[in-house]
Amino acid sequence: MGLKQDILDKIKKHMDESFSVEEVSYVPTLDDSKLTFGNKGLKFNTTVLYIDLRGSTELLNKHNKSTVAKVHKAYYYTIVKISNSLGGENRSFNGDSLLVFFQGTSKATLSNAVQAAMMMTYMLSSSEGISKHLKKYTSIDFGIGMDDGDVLCTKVGIGGTYDNKDLIWIGNPVNKSTVLSDKAKSPNHIYISKYVYDNLLDYVKYHEKEDNWGNKQKVDMWTQTSIIYNGGYITCYYTSYYWTVE
Numbered sequence: 249m250g251l252k253q254d255i256l257d258k259i260k261k262h263m264d265e266s267f268s269v270e271e272v273s274y275v276p277t278l279d280d281s282k283l284t285f286g287n288k289g290l291k292f293n294t295t296v297l298y299i300d301l302r303g304s305t306e307l308l309n310k311h312n313k314s315t316v317a318k319v320h321k322a323y324y325y326t327i328v329k330i331s332n333s334l335g336g337e338n339r340s341f342n343g344d345s346l347l348v349f350f351q352g353t354s355k356a357t358l359s360n361a362v363q364a365a366m367m368m369t370y371m372l373s374s375s376e377g378i379s380k381h382l383k384k385y386t387s388i389d390f391g392i393g394m395d396d397g398d399v400l401c402t403k404v405g406i407g408g409t410y411d412n413k414d415l416i417w418i419g420n421p422v423n424k425s426t427v428l429s430d431k432a433k434s435p436n437h438i439y440i441s442k443y444v445y446d447n448l449l450d451y452v453k454y455h456e457k458e459d460n461w462g463n464k465q466k467v468d469m470w471t472q473t474s475i476i477y478n479g480g481y482i483t484c485y486y487t488s489y490y491w492t493v494e
Contacts, residue, residue: 262287269400275337275349276401278415285413289402294349295361295394295444297336298425299327299368301344302389302433315385320344322378323388330367330493334360340417345429347417349399358396359449362440365392366452366491369437374490393428395441397421427477428484435488436471442483445470455489 249257267287276283276290283290301323311319324346328338331348335357340347350361371377372388379387398419405413428439445453454466470485 273351275339275351276415278403278410278413283401283403283415285403285405285407289400289418291398291400292349292351293353293396293398294351294421295358295396296399296421296425297331297348297350297361297365297392297394298422298429299346299348299365299390299392300426300429302391311385319382319385319388322382323372323390326371326378327368330371331364334364334367336361336364339415345426347422347425355447355449358444358447359452361394362438362444362448362452363491365394365438366487366489367493368392370490370493373434373437377493389434390437391429391432392438393425393430393432393440394438394444395421395424395428396443396447424477427475431475431484432486436486437488439475439484439486440470442485445485452491 265287267289269289269291270282272282272290272292275292275294280290282288301320324341327346327348330336331338334350335352336348336350338346338348348361348364350357350364352358368390369392372390373379382388399421400418401415402418403413404416407413424441428441432439450466453469455469456464457467458464469489470487472483472485474481474483476482
């Protein structure tokens with residue numbers, strides 16, 4: 249059988265057969281036995297954190313590849329350590345961007361994800377974070393977008409080595425998070441959807457501040473705005489606040 253016919257036969261089988269979706273309460277991995285190359289996907293509820301590094305082209309133009317590699321290693325190490333500390337699952341390392349899933353349906357897991365984003369902001373952008381080690385090379389700019397909902401995971405590629413297969417993540421929460429991330433720029437590194445904002449616990453929604461008479465007041469850390477998404481305007485929120493990492 250020729251290459252063309254092999255591809256056409258496989259695609260016809262994919263398109264003709266029904267697609268099976270199973271709901272799970274975890275973030276799938278590439279070696280998940282439930283995922284095959286057939287028409288099967290795993291659906292889970294999650295808060296999606298998408299982070300994207302800015303200025304990579306400029307960085308490549310200024311420095312050699314070894315230096316750029318060191319900067320990326322520092323960037324990813326910071327993100328992964330923080331997300332892991334709050335229950336995040338890191339997936340889809342893709343050049344300058346990363347998807348982090350905080351699986352669950354509670355306000356606690358959703359708020360953990362936002363706290364992680366604030367901690368990333370502190371470690372990546374403040375003078376007390378990793379910038380003290382990177383400043384002779386570059387300053388890091390980045391955007392974080394966040395949304396919550398159902399995500400479908402399915403395996404793509406062909407069997408064999410890891411080089412020929414991967415997982416893809418499908419759903420509005422992933423897509424919206426990438427769009428929100430694109431809007432986030434210094435000093436407002438984090439943009440979240442209205443759903444995320446509406447379900448935040450107070451500790452990541454409000455900042456306590458004393459007035460001139462010593463009375464404590466709750467100050468909303470988030471500013472409402474709107475962006476164009478899917479052909480219309482949607483409400484979202486951004487912040488320049490961060491969470492100090494000890």
